[in-house]
Amino acid sequence: MNYFPDEVLEHVFDFLTSHRDRNAVSLVCSLWYRVERFSRQRVFIGNCYAISPEKLIKRFPGLKSLTLKGKHHFADFNLVPYDWGGYVQPWIEALAKSRIGLEELRLKRMVVSDESLELLSRSFANFKALVLVSCEGFTTDGLAAIAANCRFLRELDLQENEIDDHSGHWLSCFPDSCTSLTSLNFACLKGEINSASLERLVARSPNLRSLRLNRSVPLETLQKILVQAPLLVDLGTGSYVHDPDSETYNKLKTTILTCKSIRNLSGFLEVDPRCLPAIFPICLNLTYLNLSYAAGIHGSELIKLIRRCAKLQRLWILDCIGDKGLEVVASTCNELQELRVFPSDPLGIGHDAVTEYGLVAISIGCPKLHSLLYFCQQMTNAALITVARNCPNFIRFRLCILDPTKPDAVTMQPLDDGFGAIVQSCKFLRRLSLTGLLTDQVFRYIGMYAEQLEMLSVAFAGNSDKGMLYVLNGCKKLRKLEIMDCPFGNGALLSDAGKYETMRSLWMSSCEITLSGCKTLAKMMPRLNVEIINEHDQMEICPEDDGQRVGKLYLYRTLVGPRKDAPEFVWNL
Amino acid sequence: MEKGGLGLEITELRLGLLPGSCGPSLVDKNDKKRVFSEIAEDKNSTTEEKSTQTKSQVVGWPPVCSYRKRNSFQEKDHLKKESKMYVKVSMDGAPFLRKIDLSMHKGYSDLALALEELFDCFGISEALKDADNSEQVPIYEDKDGDWMLVGDVPWEMFIESCKRLRIMKRSEAAKGFGLQLIKGFPKGFIKDVTK
Numbered sequence: 001m002n003y004f005p006d007e008v009l010e011h012v013f014d015f016l017t018s019h020r021d022r023n024a025v026s027l028v029c030s031l032w033y034r035v036e037r038f039s040r041q042r043v044f045i046g047n048c049y050a051i052s053p054e055k056l057i058k059r060f061p062g063l064k065s066l067t068l069k070g071k072h073h074f075a076d077f078n079l080v081p082y083d084w085g086g087y088v089q090p091w092i093e094a095l096a097k098s099r100i101g102l103e104e105l106r107l108k109r110m111v112v113s114d115e116s117l118e119l120l121s122r123s124f125a126n127f128k129a130l131v132l133v134s135c136e137g138f139t140t141d142g143l144a145a146i147a148a149n150c151r152f153l154r155e156l157d158l159q160e161n162e163i164d165d166h167s168g169h170w171l172s173c174f175p176d177s178c179t180s181l182t183s184l185n186f187a188c189l190k191g192e193i194n195s196a197s198l199e200r201l202v203a204r205s206p207n208l209r210s211l212r213l214n215r216s217v218p219l220e221t222l223q224k225i226l227v228q229a230p231l232l233v234d235l236g237t238g239s240y241v242h243d244p245d246s247e248t249y250n251k252l253k254t255t256i257l258t259c260k261s262i263r264n265l266s267g268f269l270e271v272d273p274r275c276l277p278a279i280f281p282i283c284l285n286l287t288y289l290n291l292s293y294a295a296g297i298h299g300s301e302l303i304k305l306i307r308r309c310a311k312l313q314r315l316w317i318l319d320c321i322g323d324k325g326l327e328v329v330a331s332t333c334n335e336l337q338e339l340r341v342f343p344s345d346p347l348g349i350g351h352d353a354v355t356e357y358g359l360v361a362i363s364i365g366c367p368k369l370h371s372l373l374y375f376c377q378q379m380t381n382a383a384l385i386t387v388a389r390n391c392p393n394f395i396r397f398r399l400c401i402l403d404p405t406k407p408d409a410v411t412m413q414p415l416d417d418g419f420g421a422i423v424q425s426c427k428f429l430r431r432l433s434l435t436g437l438l439t440d441q442v443f444r445y446i447g448m449y450a451e452q453l454e455m456l457s458v459a460f461a462g463n464s465d466k467g468m469l470y471v472l473n474g475c476k477k478l479r480k481l482e483i484m485d486c487p488f489g490n491g492a493l494l495s496d497a498g499k500y501e502t503m504r505s506l507w508m509s510s511c512e513i514t515l516s517g518c519k520t521l522a523k524m525m526p527r528l529n530v531e532i533i534n535e536h537d538q539m540e541i542c543p544e545d546d547g548q549r550v551g552k553l554y555l556y557r558t559l560v561g562p563r564k565d566a567p568e569f570v571w572n573l
Numbered sequence: 574m575e576k577g578g579l580g581l582e583i584t585e586l587r588l589g590l591l592p593g594s595c596g597p598s599l600v601d602k603n604d605k606k607r608v609f610s611e612i613a614e615d616k617n618s619t620t621e622e623k624s625t626q627t628k629s630q631v632v633g634w635p636p637v638c639s640y641r642k643r644n645s646f647q648e649k650d651h652l653k654k655e656s657k658m659y660v661k662v663s664m665d666g667a668p669f670l671r672k673i674d675l676s677m678h679k680g681y682s683d684l685a686l687a688l689e690e691l692f693d694c695f696g697i698s699e700a701l702k703d704a705d706n707s708e709q710v711p712i713y714e715d716k717d718g719d720w721m722l723v724g725d726v727p728w729e730m731f732i733e734s735c736k737r738l739r740i741m742k743r744s745e746a747a748k749g750f751g752l753q754l755i756k757g758f759p760k761g762f763i764k765d766v767t768k
Contacts, residue, residue, distance in 0.1 A: 074633060076636075076638035076639060076640075077632075077633040077634070077636050077637070077638065077639065078632060078633060078639055079632060079633045134638070134640065160638065160640040160641070161640075162640065188640070188644075243686055245690075292641075292645065293641075293644060293645045295645055318645070342637065342641065342645070343635065343637065344645075375635065375637075400635060400636060402635055404634060433636075457636075459633075459634070459636070484633055485631075509633070
């Protein structure tokens with residue numbers, strides 16, 4: 001390989017699109033490392049505290065696209081306190097000072113301030129895409145800065161963020177000269193926006209292919225926008241409520257007939273089911289349908305809609321569809337690859353909820369299914385075994401029984417064998433979430449069979465340290481392990497400390513580990529940050545009492561030592 | 574397990590909040606099980622209106638992301654099937670009565686549109702354009718048996734107390750049915766419909 005000039009190597013590396021492949025290539029020899037790092041444009045950092053912005057900039061001077069993740073996954077479920085960390089500001093500051101020509105920034109679970117957005121918008125002349133997922137800390141003022149200053153903005157994608165809405169002025173900040181938008185998603189904004197501004201923006205964005213509106217955008221505006229954007233591929237409706245006898249609704253029906261390119265449909269945050277027939281004509285073309293926020297569409301209307309969507313590949317719905325509805329999905333959507341069924345009532349035991357019947361029906365009708373998120377009332381081993389047999393291609397399998405320690409609904413046994421069948425049959429399984437009554441045995445199965453498993457989420461499962469040990473010893477490709485409320489203690493935690501350096505992170509909350517165990521681990525492994533989160537009144541917790549149980553442990557590998565922005569209640573051991 | 578061998582269990586206080594344990598989550602697994610079954614029992618005996626959020630929940634369960642929890646489990650706009658509220662609706666001059674489910678509507682304007690559709694008439698919400706000439710006046714009978722003007726009280730309060738509806742002709746009202754009509758049409762109704 002020494003004979004090839006660098007340009008040739010670079011050209012070959014260009015064909016490697018995945019981060020892992022490029023990372024692997026950079027480890028071959030110092031020559032390859034050098035060529036790779038100068039030609040790398042896209043970098044993914046799964047934990048913003050694993051590395052520093054300075055090191056990133058030094059290694060990849062050609063960086064154009066950066067993805068950063070901040071808080072741990074369990075922050076989604078309120079387990080991580082508000083000011084735990086994950087600030088993007090130092091990253092943007094460092095990048096702004098450098099000569100990096102940043103064009104794309106994707107952030108997940110990070111704290112983003114208006115100041116950060118303002119700095120971002122002014123520092124990179126060629127900035128093109130901003131994607132924020134589950135972030136917080138900013139307001140529409142920050143969005144206004146992005147709109148006003150990023151002259152070549154193509155993508156502004158806001159997914160499930162907590163944004164302080166100071167009203168719709170920000171949309172008007174896109175200058176008249178901005179005609180480059182391809183993707184705009186503001187569905188998570190709560191406030192009003194100026195309809196006229198939105199219509200004008202769409203009218204001057206001929207490349208717009210993806211548009212997701214928020215709840216405040218009325219049906220009239222939707223109709224006008226669709227007239228301007230007949231080439232739209234991805235649509236998220238706003239308020240989908242109107243009198244079905246009105247002229248506006250009739251106009252919408254006609255307009256939608258011209259939207260032959262729509263493949264993804266979402267929204268319906270407010271919906272009058274009587275207006276649904278307007279979208280029937282485009283249903284047959286849909287490959288992605290997300291009705292998981294459309295609480296206003298009930299069982300029978302949902303089914304009427306889904307019957308028309310024969311080409312669906314990804315479906316996100318609420319459990320009010322019921323088992324009967326899932327049977328319709330199974331018979332209609334034979335191309336289905338991904339299904340997510342969310343609870344419409346997270347605490348209650350609703351009549352409409354889904355059970356093992358729905359899942360089995362899906363497994364029969366949808367053999368291409370590879371990703372599942374299923375919130376249900378109950379499950380049985382027999383059902384899981386059947387599903388495992390019918391769908392051996394699962395990559396992601398996340399089952400959530402709302403009562404998390406519920407046994408097999410028929411036999412009252414633990415669900416160990418059911419999940420065992422899943423891991424044994426699905427040889428490509430990368431992500432698994434378990435619930436139900438589960439003993440150490442299920443972990444034994446996982447350790448034995450889940451060879452490709454990268455992420456495991458466990459709650460209220462297992463009997464002893466053995467459970468966790470099976471997983472740590474068996475799953476060679478494990479990267480993320482998150483555990484809540486399981487009886488795993490120091491023995492399990494300390495059995496293979498080196499393992500954690502091969503993983504991104506470990507989370508354990510409400511388990512049996514103690515401060516002593518965590519301190520021991522921290523001492524053994526200097527390249528891990530071992531953080532304890534203590535939310536309570538500090539008086540109650542004595543740092544010297546090593547015997548006390550640890551409420552929340554979050555440890556992760558890092559090249560830059562303990563972070564300097566940790567709040568008081570986070571102890572880095 | 575290892576820790577038993579060191580006799581550290583003695584030092585672990587189990588009364589009150591366990592030091593180091595997180596949030597309102599509980600002391601040990603058995604307790605957690607107990608809370609889940611408590612929640613299940615309470616839910617069955619609860620009336621539709623009682624908010625499930627007032628119950629103590631185990632932090633972090635169910636694993637639904639907080640954004641989704643805040644934005645899709647809607648209490649008021651999308652009432653569950655159990656809380657249907659059918660009431661009789663009569664209209665002066667119509668040969669027979671109809672029934673309407675109040676829980677399916679979000680507010681007075683929505684109700685007005687539905688009533689118009691039901692009786693194929695255009696007086697009810699049209700009245701907001703031309704109050705003085707409005708032919709129809711919607712009134713309802715409340716829990717106490719009194720006939721009230723539709724639109725005075727907040728919507729939620731209205732659907733709780735409404736027992737039946739009547740769309741009365743203006744001429745009937747003027748004959749001293751007992752209602753005080755201010756400026757020819759109920760103000761509350763106008764305010765809501767024009768919102």
